[in-house]
Amino acid sequence: MNIDKGNLLYRGKAKDVYQTSNPNQVLVKFRDDITAGDGEKKEVMGLKGYYNSIISAKFFQLLEEVGVKTQYIDLPEPGYMLCHKLDMIPLEVITRNLAAGSLLRRFPFQDGQTFHPPIIQMDYKNDEYHDPMLNDDIILALGLATADDLEEIRQITLKINRTLKTFLEDRGLIFPDFKIEYGRDVDGNIVLGDEISPDTCRFWDRETCDVLDKDLFRKGESGVIEAYQKVANIILDDEDKKKWKLDF
Ligand SMILES: Nc1ncnc2c1ncn2[C@@H]1O[C@H](COP(=O)(O)OP(=O)(O)OP(=O)(O)O)[C@@H](O)[C@H]1O
Ligand SMILES: [Mg+2]
Structure with missing residues (x-):
């Protein structure tokens, strides 16, 4: 290298x-x-x-x-x-097309219920506080992002979801949800960082219903x-x- x-x-x-x-x-x-x-x-x-x-x-x-x-x-x-x-923004931006994982433990959704439009959830990336779920007012009060930043993050995230969901569905994969992180570059632009992988997404095989992500590890399979x-x-x-x- x-x-x-x-x-x-x-x-x-x-x-x-x-x-x-x-x-x-x-x-x-x-x-x-x-x-x-x-x-x-x-x-x-x-x-x-x-x-x-x-x-x-x-x-x-x-x-x-x-x-x-x-x-x-x-x-x-x-x-x-x-x-x-x-310069990372300490938000875990989660997009959900389908009810799975922690959402089912926390709220009375049906397993596999679909969301139109998708749900965007923001958690505080902070291990000490165990990544609690935020709302816009808490994000503003903590000074993590401005209202304009949040709107921009939302629009970029929806575009990312549309792009990846179409790409994956064309290849036989269901895309229930994923987590991304943003940061600011030297010019102050909001830029997608971190990773997009089976560690941070759910991928299900449409034909076999096989799980192809970290849920296998979580469940000890x-x-x-x-x-x-x-x-x-x-x-x-x-x-x-x-x-x-x-x-x-
Ligand atoms: N482009 C980037 N520039 C600087 N830092 C980044 C960039 N992309 C990701 N990071 C940060 O680098 C770290 C990546 O490491 P990793 O995913 O192992 O950390 P983590 O265990 O998820 O997070 P943490 O230890 O911060 O709670 C994260 O803190 C992430 O926010
Ligand atoms: Mg990480």
Whole structure:
């Protein structure tokens, strides 16, 4: 890799963020650590970082093509993503097309109930407070974003949902929900950061109803890495597969 990995800026639960010689760029290492339940359940899963990085890169490129500003610059090698350095906004922006997961535990929705329009939920990304759900007034009072920022985040998020949902449905995948994070670049633009992967999305096979995401790990089921590999196989085109030497 012809990118000089500088000092470690931040080590999260699943990724490391390194400085580079360019102060406006960071190198994100996607690690093989997999966690669930506020980090209580923890394991190392070989090749997870590899798959998550190529899956995220594919989604970021797809979103750039429809005019969404993303952190993505390059994938110098699988596992490492060169990104625009962002000042992260501590919001977990969750979009729900279908009722699943924590929404069913917290509210009397029907399992599999569909949402038109989709639900956008914002949680406070703060482990100490266990990522509580926010509303606009709390976000404004905490000074996390302005009303204009929130409206912009909402519009970009709906566009991301439309783009990814159509792309995935065309390939036989149901897209129940996903979580994204935004940050501000040097010019103050709101930019999509972090990752879009089976760690942060739900993907279900429409034909077999197989779960192809981190829910397998949450439930202690087998075939986690095979599911991530399957998502990569479904979304990458032949050129990508050749480039990343994927031999399916
Ligand atoms: N482009 C970017 N520039 C700077 N930081 C970023 C960028 N994209 C993501 N991040 C931050 O880098 C970290 C990624 O690591 P990871 O996902 O492992 O962390 P996490 O465990 O989810 O979060 P945390 O430890 O912050 O609670 C997150 O804090 C994320 O907000
Ligand atoms: Mg994270």
